[in-house]
Amino acid sequence: MVKAPALAAEELTRLLSAEFPQVWSREGGLSIEEVWSGACRLRQAFREQFLRPGATISGATIMALGDYAVYVALLATIGWEPLAVTTSLNVNFLRKPGRVDLLADCDLIKIGRRLVVGEVTIRQEVDEGGAVAHLTSTYSIPPRR
Amino acid sequence: MVKAPALAAEELTRLLSAEFPQVWSREGGLSIEEVWSGACRLRQAFREQFLRPGATISGATIMALGDYAVYVALLATIGWEPLAVTTSLNVNFLRKPGRVDLLADCDLIKIGRRLVVGEVTIRQEVDEGGAVAHLTSTYSIPPRR
């Protein structure tokens, strides 16, 4: 059932590091664990700077991770379209994560010509008590010239 | 109609810089322009690191700004409750901002004992062509001891 991606994890990492180094640098701690056609898993390594009051990882960190997961799954599926942009995103925060790495599992639930919709579940690396957050996000694909 | 805040902008800035320095530091470029009871305006100064492919400010930057705007309006309204946490957030991205400062105007549309809901419009400092993003976010207030 699992289909090979249009772009492999190493190739995507290389392209993203070149075009989007603000996020895809080693220091940021974001990496692609696996990609398929229609899905991916990202890892966000823990960084002290992600903490917010209550010693939990900030919502901003979690939303960014979820948004990037849909971006990577999209690129892995339709190929290199870096100008695809988020048009809407919805997130529910379910449990407060501790000082650990986060894993984001994304499935694309719609792959249209104009819009791609992804669903993401974010968990702690050691998953205690269930998911940290659940997120859906829609990307708009720029029209072909 | 406009009511004085429970905590003034300077006091909030001082408390946030102490408790949440990962975000509320000078380098981050986030600042409180105005607070009232039930509303606030934040400014996110432009930083090169916010750019994503297409030379526009990333969705992650915009979502973080919107989320912090609701947090600040909440603290300005009910007082210092730093452990209030986001339970859900929804954002629509409307136009791609350029290399400029962003302003986030937040109004609290529900102030309950358990849940606070805020609505945020994010604009470019020089507003050309309308808002950049519109966002709603719900915070949960921790129960009183």
Added chain:
Amino acid sequence: MVKAPALAAEELTRLLSAEFPQVWSREGGLSIEEVWSGACRLRQAFREQFLRPGATISGATIMALGDYAVYVALLATIGWEPLAVTTSLNVNFLRKPGRVDLLADCDLIKIGRRLVVGEVTIRQEVDEGGAVAHLTSTYSIPPRR
């Protein structure tokens, strides 16, 4: 500032009653109060069948009203495009309405070629204690032949 609509309220009511009678019939109690280019106000007359446990109007009634408000504002702005469809919708329920008519005020916050985004505030006819619900919804415009 207020611009005349592409289709007036009477004309829209006539077209909707013909094409979408399941919703736009007299018994349903839904009506257009005002339309402009980029905005509208709908009224949902109270019906016993809208009540849910707790003697409040159901969320389903409120969501339907909000969704139709964006549809009407869209048609009033870009003209008769009945095949425009909702791609996403987000709603926050703020206060429980009683046995009264509801008013939905919609503003279009983005009018693109492919996507239109509307924001809706729903209030009780006699507005006590603030809005009942706040909603955003995105419609996709079918490509022109």
Added chain:
Amino acid sequence: MVKAPALAAEELTRLLSAEFPQVWSREGGLSIEEVWSGACRLRQAFREQFLRPGATISGATIMALGDYAVYVALLATIGWEPLAVTTSLNVNFLRKPGRVDLLADCDLIKIGRRLVVGEVTIRQEVDEGGAVAHLTSTYSIPPRR
């Protein structure tokens, strides 16, 4: 792994028909197919009145179905709390359904003391081309006396 519900499908149907007959009547076509602790499947039988322009089932019908699925899963899990109310709901419409029954599969992804979050996938009875809609919804549990 699957746990027995606090209330079985027949008992829930009986209680809902008594307390919420506006929705849970035979004519409406809504029924509980299965319930577990933390999950349920509802069926919405097709009715002509659900159609909207384009001969597809209206978004309002789909949103109502999704919202009721979370309500039923909640009651099946924590017991009879009919005054639980939706605080927010987000839906993505993925494909336009035809003139067929819809099935809604709900999983509760958070079961807190105050908030319950459910995720719902809505499919056509004969599932061609993937899901019709994906929805998340949060319910607030009234405080115990």
